[in-house]
Amino acid sequence: MRALVYKSTGSWYTVKNQAGDFYNARLKGIFKIDDITSTNPVAVGDEVEIEAENEIENTVTITKIYDRRNYVNRQSPRQKYQHHIIAANLDQSVVFATLKEPKTSQGFIDRFLVACEMYHVPAAIVFNKADLHRKKEDEKYFGWKQMYEKIGYRTFLISVEKGMGIDEVRGLLKDKISLLSGHSGVGKSTFINIICPQLTIKTQDVSGWSGKGLHTTTFAEMYDLPFGGKIIDTPGLREFGLVDISKQELSHYFPEMRSRINECQFNNCLHINEPGCAVKKALEDEELNIDRYISYCNILDSIEERKY
Numbered sequence: 001m002r003a004l005v006y007k008s009t010g011s012w013y014t015v016k017n018q019a020g021d022f023y024n025a026r027l028k029g030i031f032k033i034d035d036i037t038s039t040n041p042v043a044v045g046d047e048v049e050i051e052a053e054n055e056i057e058n059t060v061t062i063t064k065i066y067d068r069r070n071y072v073n074r075q076s077p078r079q080k081y082q083h084h085i086i087a088a089n090l091d092q093s094v095v096f097a098t099l100k101e102p103k104t105s106q107g108f109i110d111r112f113l114v115a116c117e118m119y120h121v122p123a124a125i126v127f128n129k130a131d132l133h134r135k136k137e138d139e140k141y142f143g144w145k146q147m148y149e150k151i152g153y154r155t156f157l158i159s160v161e162k163g164m165g166i167d168e169v170r171g172l173l174k175d176k177i178s179l180l181s182g183h184s185g186v187g188k189s190t191f192i193n194i195i196c197p198q199l200t201i202k203t204q205d206v207s208g209w210s211g212k213g214l215h216t217t218t219f220a221e222m223y224d225l226p227f228g229g230k231i232i233d234t235p236g237l238r239e240f241g242l243v244d245i246s247k248q249e250l251s252h253y254f255p256e257m258r259s260r261i262n263e264c265q266f267n268n269c270l271h272i273n274e275p276g277c278a279v280k281k282a283l284e285d286e287e288l289n290i291d292r293y294i295s296y297c298n299i300l301d302s303i304e305e306r307k308y
């Protein structure tokens with residue numbers, strides 16, 4: 001029987017079969033998938049094959065994992081070079097951000113976008129808490145919207161509290177499997193509760209976001225959207241991706257640079273101070289956004305080349 005993984009809590013999984021029944025599932029045997037070393041072989045969003053294990057307790061065993069279309073992962077919190085798969089088979093990835101309470105930095109958004117490019121998962125950015133915006137935040141938002149949409153990322157401004165802009169984001173999510181991420185406190189759970197009224201996901205106290213490590217759970221969980229589609233919430237996930245990225249490939253994940261790097265004089269150009277660099281030329285001609293370039297330099301600096 002084929003089923004979809006909705007939740008993973010380590011050794012137990014919640015899966016749903018095609019008839020819509022939920023089961024508690026666990027793995028049988030040892031799985032090695034895609035030759036990647038992962039601390040969790042099965043992730044939310046995985047398509048699996050299940051067999052009845054204990055009919056009284058309604059438990060099943062996972063006997064097979066179907067090939068993934070894609071997946072996103074992060075570094076295992078415990079072992080640096082181990083991966084932890086966050087979710088699989090995604091249609092898109094949506095980052096929630098806020099310009100106030102808490103402030104999301106451009107660096108955070110850009111790292112998220114680089115990760116999405118690495119995994120070939122389309123990305124969109126949703127700015128929540130528009131009700132808290134004053135002139136300063138509105139100006140910043142419109143600047144960012146212009147910057148991101150020019151390079152192909154859809155950007156939305158909403159207020160979950162005031163019910164503003166929600167329909168556009170519903171349209172974005174409809175009939176797709178979307179991964180939701182973002183700093184804690186930006187309103188992801190509040191948003192899911194609004195668009196899935198039959199659910200009640202615990203939301204955080206406003207004071208909660210200032211204190212790190214207050215999260216009740218860090219496990220990703222998938223929810224069916226009543227208007228079609230699925231959403232994966234990732235509580236406590238600050239950042240994903242960038243696990244095995246090399247300095248050399250980073251510019252491939254900046255779409256506005258990717259289209260220019262073939263014109264650099266050196267094919268190993270890092271676009272810092274090499275002669276004949278097409279990226280630097282485009283920056284000087286103001287065809288590229290300087291703040292995006294600064295993000296590029298910051299991420300480049302943060303990459304430790306892995307030594308074998």
Ligand SMILES: Nc1nc2c(ncn2[C@@H]2O[C@H](COP(=O)(O)OP(=O)(O)O)[C@@H](O)[C@H]2O)c(=O)[nH]1
Binds near residue numbers: 162191204205
């Ligand atoms: N002012 C304002 N507060 C909001 C809005 N959306 C959510 N919040 C509040 O932000 C806090 C954190 O929300 P939560 O959904 O738990 O964030 P999560 O950590 O991203 O899941 C809660 O106190 C919410 O009531 C909004 O649109 N405007």
Ligand SMILES: [Mg+2]
Binds near residue numbers: 188189203235
């Ligand atoms: Mg939450």
Ligand SMILES: [Zn+2]
Binds near residue numbers: 271274
């Ligand atoms: Zn260059």
